[in-house]
Amino acid sequence: MPACVELKDVTVVYPSGVTALSNIDLTIDEGEFAFLVGPTGHGKSTLLKLLYREELPARGRVFVSGWEVPRISASRVAHLRRRVGVVFQEFRLLPRTAWESVAFGLHATGRSYREVLRRVPDALSEVGLLDKADHHPSALSAGEQQSLAVARVLAMRPPLILADEPTGNLDPASSRHIMQLLERANREGATVLVATHDPAIVNAMRRRVIVLHHGRIVQDEPEGGYPDDLGRA
Amino acid sequence: MILAALDFICRETVLHLKRERLIAIATVSTVAVLLIVLGSIVLFLADLKTWTGWMTDQLEVCGFFAKDTTREDALKTVDPISAWSEVESVRFVTKEEGWERQKRDYPSIARLEDAIDNPLPDAVQLKIRDPEQSARVAKRLEQVPGIEAVRWGGSLAQSLVRFNRAVNWSGLVVSLLVAVAGILIVHNTVRLALHSRRREVYIMQLVGATRALIAAPFLLEGMLHGLLGAALACCLLVPVHMYLRDLAARSFFPLTPDSALLPFALYLLLAGAVLGFTGSVFSVRRYLRHKPEWHG
Ligand SMILES: Nc1ncnc2c1ncn2[C@@H]1O[C@H](COP(=O)(O)OP(=O)(O)O)[C@@H](O)[C@H]1O
Numbered sequence: 235m236p237a238c239v240e241l242k243d244v245t246v247v248y249p250s251g252v253t254a255l256s257n258i259d260l261t262i263d264e265g266e267f268a269f270l271v272g273p274t275g276h277g278k279s280t281l282l283k284l285l286y287r288e289e290l291p292a293r294g295r296v297f298v299s300g301w302e303v304p305r306i307s308a309s310r311v312a313h314l315r316r317r318v319g320v321v322f323q324e325f326r327l328l329p330r331t332a333w334e335s336v337a338f339g340l341h342a343t344g345r346s347y348r349e350v351l352r353r354v355p356d357a358l359s360e361v362g363l364l365d366k367a368d369h370h371p372s373a374l375s376a377g378e379q380q381s382l383a384v385a386r387v388l389a390m391r392p393p394l395i396l397a398d399e400p401t402g403n404l405d406p407a408s409s410r411h412i413m414q415l416l417e418r419a420n421r422e423g424a425t426v427l428v429a430t431h432d433p434a435i436v437n438a439m440r441r442r443v444i445v446l447h448h449g450r451i452v453q454d455e456p457e458g459g460y461p462d463d464l465g466r467a
Numbered sequence: 468m469i470l471a472a473l474d475f476i477c478r479e480t481v482l483h484l485k486r487e488r489l490i491a492i493a494t495v496s497t498v499a500v501l502l503i504v505l506g507s508i509v510l511f512l513a514d515l516k517t518w519t520g521w522m523t524d525q526l527e528v529c530g531f532f533a534k535d536t537t538r539e540d541a542l543k544t545v546d547p548i549s550a551w552s553e554v555e556s557v558r559f560v561t562k563e564e565g566w567e568r569q570k571r572d573y574p575s576i577a578r579l580e581d582a583i584d585n586p587l588p589d590a591v592q593l594k595i596r597d598p599e600q601s602a603r604v605a606k607r608l609e610q611v612p613g614i615e616a617v618r619w620g621g622s623l624a625q626s627l628v629r630f631n632r633a634v635n636w637s638g639l640v641v642s643l644l645v646a647v648a649g650i651l652i653v654h655n656t657v658r659l660a661l662h663s664r665r666r667e668v669y670i671m672q673l674v675g676a677t678r679a680l681i682a683a684p685f686l687l688e689g690m691l692h693g694l695l696g697a698a699l700a701c702c703l704l705v706p707v708h709m710y711l712r713d714l715a716a717r718s719f720f721p722l723t724p725d726s727a728l729l730p731f732a733l734y735l736l737l738a739g740a741v742l743g744f745t746g747s748v749f750s751v752r753r754y755l756r757h758k759p760e761w762h763g
């Protein structure tokens with residue numbers, strides 16, 4: 235299996251002087267499903283941001299599907315991002331109806347109307363939001379907004395899915411459901427990387443677990459559980 | 468693919484226009500006010516130019532041939548007069564041409580056209596190198612055989628022309644200043660409008676929309692706002708000027724003719740579109756690079 239994500243000795247320093255990630259070496263193969271765990275503030279989101287070029291590394295190299303991410307020209311960034319679906323920790327929904335939120339990415343990447351008309355209701359009903367298709371984010375609960383962010387990614391069917399605490403605002407049943415949707419996307423071929431500090435979902439699934447502590451990878455197990463000794467900060 | 472992109476851009480533009488009414492009102496009225504000011508200055512300058520031209524005509528030294536002078540004899544005088552050192556150029560004005568011009572400059576005469584025959588004789592029109600010498604040239608022209616009467620503008624007309632030239636220049640400077648200020652104002656209005664959408668622009672980039680695709684609806688929107696503002700300005704300026712021209716014509720005071728108002732309106736629309744478009748270009752470029760803060 236070729237590598238989908240590859241980090242080589244990556245260090246990220248924010249302008250404030252905080253070193254969010256130190257000397258990260260990490261390879262995730264195509265088709266893998268992995269958890270990125272660790273207490274709040276220990277660098278999970280930062281690692282994901284490197285992969286869709288929201289942050290740049292101070293040192294080291296970052297590859298996604300063979301592209302060296304920090305070196306992609308500004309005009310090519312959009313093409314990288316079409317291949318990387320992100321469920322953002324802050325949702326980042328457009329101020330539009332649920333339907334339009336999901337449809338936007340499809341339209342923007344030139345999908346035909348027939349395809350959009352098929353995929354949008356599919357994705358919305360999968361996360362249980364079809365009856366709220368005409369709601370604006372402001373009229374949705376935090377959990378519903380999170381589900382909508384997941385639907386937006388699922389509809390695009392990207393080869394790489396990054397989910398940043400996608401169950402942070404959901405009850406256990408909804409959390410399990412969202413994780414099932416991500417697993418299905420994985421079965422259908424997508425590489426999936428989920429950042430979380432929720433032991434329940436990590437322990438239930440027994441997948442690869444990468445542990446971040448103070449910006450360093452301290453543990454990486456193929457079928458791990460949530461490490462007991464990590465405080466939830 | 469290109470069709471899909473065009474379709475996307477149009478739909479996005481319509482969505483923008485529907486959603487951002489306040490922004491639309493702000494931009495459209497800014498452009499409108501600005502173009503009303505600019506347009507007034509331009510029209511005022513054009514009127515001054517028309518008037519200056521009319522005054523210059525008055526300043527020229529005109530010699531009228533006696534009715535019994537044949538056109539052949541009259542034409543023979545042109546070359547010798549052209550050779551005079553004070554004379555810049557000589558124009559032979561047939562009585563028919565002179566009559567047409569009278570009717571153009573004084574529309575109220577045109578209305579009487581059928582009632583009166585052309586009372587004008589053939590004439591020569593002399594452009595003088597230095598207006599100071601008009602009086603001397605006038606005297607000299609009276610001596611030319613066949614010439615019956617000579618007319619030339621007094622010194623008052625001369626100084627008026629000089630005054631007009633000064634006004635022309637200062638008008639140009641003022642309109643340039645207004646134009647520059649206007650671009651800044653429109654740019655800032657559009658920027659304010661975009662500020663509320665900076666997150667949206669950023670998210671669009673994150674989900675893989677190209678910059679061009681994101682920018683296009685904003686530019687179209689800016690252009691439409693500019694056009695609309697310009698149309699409003701036209702709706703005010705054109706009828707008002709037509710009314711004023713009519714009023715002035717009644718006192719034999721020629722202003723820019725109505726036929727010039729069509730190109731004027733077209734230029735105003737073009738200016739509005741360019742203003743809205745460029746104002747948006749700079750602002751969108753800025754926000755495409757901008758990274759907004761997220762709470763949470
Ligand atoms: N934009 C930023 N500017 C400065 N510091 C940041 C920024 N984003 C995150 N950090 C810091 O980097 C560290 C890692 O943050 P983050 O990757 O968000 O952690 P996690 O997602 O695991 O909670 C934290 O100390 C955080 O304060």
Ligand SMILES: [Mg+2]
Pocket residue numbers: 275278279280323398
């Ligand atoms: Mg985080």
